[in-house]
Amino acid sequence: MIGFALLLLLGGLGLVLIAEALLARYEVLVYAAGWRSHTIAPPSGRPYARGADPHRPPAAYLVYLDGIGKRRYHDTRDGGQLVKALIKGAPELRVLGQVQPYSPLAVPLADRPVWVWVRRHIGLLLFLHNVMQIFVAADRRYRPLYNRAVGSQIATELRTAGYRPDSGMPVVLLSYSGGAQVSTGAVDELWSQLRAPIRLITLGGFHSGANDISHAQHLYQLTSAGDWIERVGTWIFPQRWRLFRWSGWNRAARAGKITVHGLDPATHFGSRSYISPKTRLPDGRSYLDRTTDTVIALIRGHLNMPAEIDGPLP
Template sequence: MNDFLLSVCALGPALLAEGLLARYEVLVYSAGWRATTTELPEGVPYARGAAADRPPDAYLVYLDGIGKRRVSDTRDGGRLVKALIAGAPELRVLGQVQPYSPLADPLADRPGWSWLRRHVGLLLFLHNVMQTFVAADHRYRPLYNRAVGSQIAAQLRLAGYQPDSGIPVVLLSYSGGAQVATGAVDELHTRLRSPLIVITLGGFHNGANDLTHVAHVYRLTSASDRIERVGTWIFPERWRLFRRSGWNRARRAGKITVHRLDPATHIGPRSYISPEEHLPDGRSYLDRTTDAVITLIRAHHGATAATENSLP
């Protein structure tokens, strides 16, 4: 009971402080007061999957949803990343990027947040929700995009990526991670000059980011995903009426392909990454999502290779 009362008393002021300080990190980054963290905790590799001594078919960066709080955790305990590594050993997979921290500072490791995690766990999710809206805010979006794009580029180089190598970089994003993935495109193009593929899974984003330098965007969605649908309603740049938005320009250029994963939901026991819910063919929803991602990457890689081989 005492813990509950402490939680209630702390929640109001903490929410107010979070609302006022949500922009803090991106402003600190832009002012140059703190450098982005690149070192990982001991024992955490910069990438898993394909061996570093030979070029992989692609590098895959997983940008998780708002549950991302530290280097190692994901909303599903890492099952999706592990399934991708097991199903596509030709990929090098990075799952440590902090999409909701321009300074790459894991939320759960900050002073004071450990207590909040035990007593007011919801606040950790609210923090990342607010960071998603900061990333979408036209006043802060360029700074946020540059910060997280730089973080991803640094982690890729530490994982062995060589600029101008021609090896594709796949940005696989869940929910609010799509706002970060689409925003990181220009910075990654500038720093690595790599072919870029974006895969959104229940993507929640505002559609404003420029996708000129994306080879293709694959939108994995479901009619039962209400959270993604809300994103298409509340952000005008996702409406077809706003023809000049980055999303609609990419759509007209034929860069966006939609793949249905009905009847999966955004979260819960029937989510895209549920290992418990099964399809009529016996696969779990997690299996189907993993298969879809791997199939898209391999098909894109195969089509690119065939085009290159046909050139004189």
């Protein structure tokens, strides 16, 4: 009896995975066919960007691409604490946190009628859907379409928030976990539409390494020896292996465009995650404080980075 129940459970899970795989591809194909366009319209009362005075040029635009917990316009992984900390610590930045990295059509997952029921009854599927989107974005068959769709979404969001193409204003893409797959893929489309100086900061980045980031000025990889999720990404995607010398990731590494900075002993999630506001370092700062300070230092430092942050790719 127990064996039969287990078989039913595994069979049901298999069907769910197949359904999710098909649904994940649906959006990017709909976008590519031109049947639907982006939906760039935040809820009433929510600005397109926060931080620096919208009537004055900021020092830079910062676009935050959250991990698989992102399913609404507002930031969901940590209740928006990282974005709020960045705005407080660097008020000269104009910050966009509403981009939907796991929706080529820019439609928040939790706002779709069918998903309202799912969220109430089988919340795990929301995360599973976004996980599948990461693998669609990494799939060589769909990757160019996905990159163009989300890159165009980000470019539209930036222009709506006041960015002027060819202005030379820096754009920083800060990504958490699977958001790194999206941010590295968006570089070419952003460059094509905005000709912006682009910098990437990945936090526990989970990505395939296949995307060409030659139009990015630099990529700062914030990681930790305690982050096994990020390590899994380096194992399962061959383009992250040194053997594949001509992958986008390895070409960028040879060009000196990747800098690694350790945030040990942080973990990918949980009470000791990179963005934990409770767990403290010996110097009294929380893990969230340290991550915020590091991101701000990297943005402000540009090419003149402090010695304690800069370092070669191992």
